Amino acid sequence: MYMETLAGSPAGSLYHGRLGLSTDVDGRSAALSTLQNVEAGEAVFAEGDAADSIYEVVGGILRLSKLLPDGRRQVTGFLSRGNLLGLAPEGFCVYTAEAITPVRLRRYRRAAFERLVADVPGFARHVLAVASHEMRAAQDQMMLLGRKSASERLASFLLRMAEMQGVEDEGKLALPMTRTDIADHLGLTIETVSRTLSKLRRDRLIDLPDTGHVVLLDRDLLEDLAAGDTDQD
Amino acid sequence: MYMETLAGSPAGSLYHGRLGLSTDVDGRSAALSTLQNVEAGEAVFAEGDAADSIYEVVGGILRLSKLLPDGRRQVTGFLSRGNLLGLAPEGFCVYTAEAITPVRLRRYRRAAFERLVADVPGFARHVLAVASHEMRAAQDQMMLLGRKSASERLASFLLRMAEMQGVEDEGKLALPMTRTDIADHLGLTIETVSRTLSKLRRDRLIDLPDTGHVVLLDRDLLEDLAAGDTDQD
DNA sequence: CGATATCTTGATAAGCATCAATGTGAGTGG
DNA sequence: CCACTCACATTGATGCTTATCAAGATATCG
Numbered sequence: 014m015y016m017e018t019l020a021g022s023p024a025g026s027l028y029h030g031r032l033g034l035s036t037d038v039d040g041r042s043a044a045l046s047t048l049q050n051v052e053a054g055e056a057v058f059a060e061g062d063a064a065d066s067i068y069e070v071v072g073g074i075l076r077l078s079k080l081l082p083d084g085r086r087q088v089t090g091f092l093s094r095g096n097l098l099g100l101a102p103e104g105f106c107v108y109t110a111e112a113i114t115p116v117r118l119r120r121y122r123r124a125a126f127e128r129l130v131a132d133v134p135g136f137a138r139h140v141l142a143v144a145s146h147e148m149r150a151a152q153d154q155m156m157l158l159g160r161k162s163a164s165e166r167l168a169s170f171l172l173r174m175a176e177m178q179g180v181e182d183e184g185k186l187a188l189p190m191t192r193t194d195i196a197d198h199l200g201l202t203i204e205t206v207s208r209t210l211s212k213l214r215r216d217r218l219i220d221l222p223d224t225g226h227v228v229l230l231d232r233d234l235l236e237d238l239a240a241g242d243t244d245q246d
Numbered sequence: 247m248y249m250e251t252l253a254g255s256p257a258g259s260l261y262h263g264r265l266g267l268s269t270d271v272d273g274r275s276a277a278l279s280t281l282q283n284v285e286a287g288e289a290v291f292a293e294g295d296a297a298d299s300i301y302e303v304v305g306g307i308l309r310l311s312k313l314l315p316d317g318r319r320q321v322t323g324f325l326s327r328g329n330l331l332g333l334a335p336e337g338f339c340v341y342t343a344e345a346i347t348p349v350r351l352r353r354y355r356r357a358a359f360e361r362l363v364a365d366v367p368g369f370a371r372h373v374l375a376v377a378s379h380e381m382r383a384a385q386d387q388m389m390l391l392g393r394k395s396a397s398e399r400l401a402s403f404l405l406r407m408a409e410m411q412g413v414e415d416e417g418k419l420a421l422p423m424t425r426t427d428i429a430d431h432l433g434l435t436i437e438t439v440s441r442t443l444s445k446l447r448r449d450r451l452i453d454l455p456d457t458g459h460v461v462l463l464d465r466d467l468l469e470d471l472a473a474g475d476t477d478q479d
Numbered sequence: 480c481g482a483t484a485t486c487t488t489g490a491t492a493a494g495c496a497t498c499a500a501t502g503t504g505a506g507t508g509g
Numbered sequence: 510c511c512a513c514t515c516a517c518a519t520t521g522a523t524g525c526t527t528a529t530c531a532a533g534a535t536a537t538c539g
Contacts, residue, residue, distance in 0.1 A: 079389050081474030087389040102378040107385055130370050137363050137370035144377045145335040151384035152340055156312050156320040158391035159433030163495070192518060200392030202496055207519050224504085224518060241314030396527070425486065435528055440487050457486065457536075 045125045049118050057098070057110040057118065064101035067126045070094055073116030074189055077108045078197065088198035090150065091190065093177050097143050114189050158200045161241065163209045166199040168239040171219065171227055186227045278358045282351050290331070290343040290351065297334030300359045303327055306349030307422055310341045311430065321431035323383065324423065326410050330376050347422050391433045394474065396442045399432040401471040404452065404460055419460045 048071065051057055057068065060079060075092040089108055092098060098110050121129070130137045157169055171186065180186050188195070192203040199206065210227075213219045218235055220228040229235060281304065284290055290301065293312060308325040322341055325331060331343050354362070363370045390399055404419065413419050421428070425436040432439065443460075446452045451468055453461040462468060 077385075079385060081389070081393060083474055085393040085474060087392040089385050089388050100374065100378040100381065102375060102382050107382050127371060130374065131367055134364055137374075138360060141333065141363065141370075141373065141377070142335060144374070144381070145333045148333065148377070148381065148384065149335050149340050151381065151388070152310075152312060152322045154388055155322045155384070155391060156314070158388060159320040159430070160314060160318040191516095197392070203518075204497080204520085205495060208495095211519075241316055241318060424484095436486075437488085437529080438527060441527095444487075 046119050046121045051112040051116040053112050053114050055112050058106050059109045062106045064106045065123050067099045067121045069119040070096045071117040071119055073114045076111050076113050079108050086197045163205050167209045168235045172239050182232050188225055279352050279354045284345040284349040286345050286347050288345050291339050292342045295339045297339045298356050300332040300354045302352045303329045304350040304352050306347045309344050309346050312341050319430045396438050400442050401468045405472050415465050421458055
């Protein structure tokens with residue numbers, strides 16, 4: 014995991030653009046953020062670690078997860094470009110963050126981040142917008158986990174992945190995570206994930222050219238299914 | 247639902263204290279927040295409403311919920327003093343907020359809120375701290391919904407309610423919400439909630455003096471159960 | 480005190496988990 | 510180049526947890 018330090022870059026911050034700026038806050042040229050690369054499979058931080066930094070995903074895909082003492086795991090989300098991680102309330106990470114593809118991160122030390130929030134106009138607002146977006150995703154995930162059937166969960170998940178990747182109607186979609194990751198994200202077992210994907214294929218809603226890819230054959234029906242417009246299962 | 251307008255109060259903002267301030271930002275005396283009371287059973291806003299305000303809970307308990315088209319409901323949280331609601335990313339509320347006890351709210355119009363975030367030192371940081379705390383709660387709830395058994399869910403829920411109410415060891419705990427609310431929060435049915443509470447009572451972990459109250463008889467065992475330290479069910 | 484909502488308990492069923500076996504694909508070394 | 514291996518995925522048989530359907534108990538309120 015190597016790092017680069019930038020300084021003096023401009024403060025662009027459109028939504029899903031970069032939060033980032035490495036700027037000159039009080040007259041001294043200060044590197045307020047650094048770029049860092051994480052290899053697939055490597056962890057950024059683990060549940061329980063001291064949380065000394067805030068990260069913004071610049072590229073690649075991260076998996077956030079929590080563990081119970083007996084090994085049961087919940088994957089609370091997959092993060093891509095524009096997402097924030099490490100906003101920890103009590104100074105400790107409440108989840109583990111691992112790269113499932115090569116990942117590029119912008120890292121802010123906590124103190125630098127707080128200075129930016131305080132000093133840079135628009136920065137706080139942008140952080141809040143990203144945080145709100147993530148709260149919304151969390152609410153949707155709770156609806157999914159609490160009340161949706163296995164097929165509804167898979168349909169919701171595939172559509173979310175499609176959106177994340179900007180996939181067109183009937184387009185091919187990459188699933189860079191394993192079936193175990195998907196199962197732990199959807200509150201199911203890998204067998205149920207596998208069976209349910211096969212069933213969606215039998216029903217001509219999707220195609221599965223290989224294990225890492227899905228083609229959405231009927232986006233409308235998938236959306237009805239995901240939304241709980243309950244005609245079938 | 248009646249309202250009062252305050253102006254000129256100080257900018258105290260300890261965690262779980264008030265975000266609130268009705269202050270004098272640019273020389274004019276501007277009421278930046280108003281207090282409002284909501285009766286039990288009344289809604290503050292509904293899923294899909296335009297989100298023009300941010301609220302902070304000053305007192306009482308709110309229920310946040312989402313609906314699927316066929317009526318399945320997920321209660322995404324119960325909010326009490328210090329929590330924020332209404333931080334909506336795309337201008338629309340993504341959940342319904344209803345009072346389950348009489349509730350007192352501090353309301354900020356969106357524009358006023360954004361001005362405060364931009365202009366008042368410490369305000370943005372405090373909002374972020376509250377938002378982080380709520381993200382953490384959301385992560386815990388996903389773990390609960392995705393991976394915990396019915397008894398584990400109820401143990402977790404009771405301990406959270408105890409914490410929310412500042413209940414001592416072996417203390418009596420109020421459950422102001424109905425069994426249906428609890429079921430929709432924990433991803434269960436009311437029958438399972440009822441049966442599981444009865445089972446916890448049979449096992450001497452709790453007592454149920456009446457439907458609206460619980461006594462925690464063995465906090466340690468409840469905590470093991472909630473944490474997934476799997477000796478029993 | 481009857482009417483209605485809420486809660487509890489019981490009998491049965493469904494959906495998903497578990498256990499088990501087989502299939503597939505990528506990487507390795509003979 | 511091909512067998513071998515190992516991780517990952519699929520499919521099948523069975524069982525368990527929780528949902529559903531149903532009845533009765535308790536509480537609330539006019």
